[in-house]
Amino acid sequence: NAGVTQTPKFRILKIGQSMTLQCAQDMNHNYMYWYRQDPGMGLKLIYYSVGAGITDKGEVPNGYNVSRSTTEDFPLRLELAAPSQTSVYFCASSLRDRGTDTQYFGPGTRLTVL
Amino acid sequence: GESVGLHLPTLSVQEGDNSIINCAYSNSASDYFIWYKQESGKGPQFIIDIRSNMDKRQGQRVTVLLNKTVKHLSLQIAATQPGDSAVYFCAEKGAGGGNKLTFGTGTQLKVEL
Numbered sequence: 001n002a003g004v005t006q007t008p009k010f011r012i013l014k015i016g017q018s019m020t021l022q023c024a025q026d027m028n029h030n031y032m033y034w035y036r037q038d039p040g041m042g043l044k045l046i047y048y049s050v051g052a053g054i055t056d057k058g059e060v061p062n063g064y065n066v067s068r069s070t071t072e073d074f075p076l077r078l079e080l081a082a083p084s085q086t087s088v089y090f091c092a093s094s095l096r097d098r099g100t101d102t103q104y105f106g107p108g109t110r111l112t113v114l
Numbered sequence: 115g116e117s118v119g120l121h122l123p124t125l126s127v128q129e130g131d132n133s134i135i136n137c138a139y140s141n142s143a144s145d146y147f148i149w150y151k152q153e154s155g156k157g158p159q160f161i162i163d164i165r166s167n168m169d170k171r172q173g174q175r176v177t178v179l180l181n182k183t184v185k186h187l188s189l190q191i192a193a194t195q196p197g198d199s200a201v202y203f204c205a206e207k208g209a210g211g212g213n214k215l216t217f218g219t220g221t222q223l224k225v226e227l
Binding site: 058 | 148203
């Protein structure tokens with residue numbers, strides 16, 4: 001299994017541009033998540049999904065959108081990029097199993113908005 | 115609001131010594147805790163977890179201790195190696211739905227040769 005994969009690894013955007021961060025997992029996990037990590041900080045939850053067709057907001061959803069049309073894919077969309085969205089973005093997935101819900105993370109996408 | 119925090123931002127240890135990384139949590143309803151390791155430029159990697167009905171769990175060279183009375187979590191690494199150098203995060207999951215984790219800020223572990 002490849003686990004959780006993310007593309008691209010790096011991206012530079014201009015203010016106002018849009019882009020989609022891709023995330024895929026091949027572990028048949030039902031839960032998927034998007035986090036952002038600012039320098040020297042912990043991870044903050046942007047959006048999550050408990051299954052195909054179901055998404056919900058996390059702690060910092062403003063400026064982002066998600067969709068979950070399949071179990072495997074969970075893309076994150078930035079419509080109007082702003083400098084405040086400069087961060088490293090991590091996608092994760094988990095399989096809820098008797099209350100132990102270990103999340104497995106992808107390698108991250110480093111985004112800079114200028 | 116509820117939060118998870120770490121006592122020490124940086125911990126330096128000699129190679130071969132034991133490391134102890136601490137974490138305080140404030141949500142008494144949290145029922146599941148995880149330690150993650152994050153190396154530079156990589157995503158967080160699962161180390162060990164513990165459920166709230168346990169107070170100790172051991173893995174390979176790592177032990178997690180949970181003290182629910184004082185809402186404290188610790189990660190012990192035995193015989194610390196240079197490859198253990200990383201940022202370590204504790205995370206907690208509340209009893210609610212959605213499997214959402216709350217992460218602490220992180221502790222930088224530096225292993226000196």
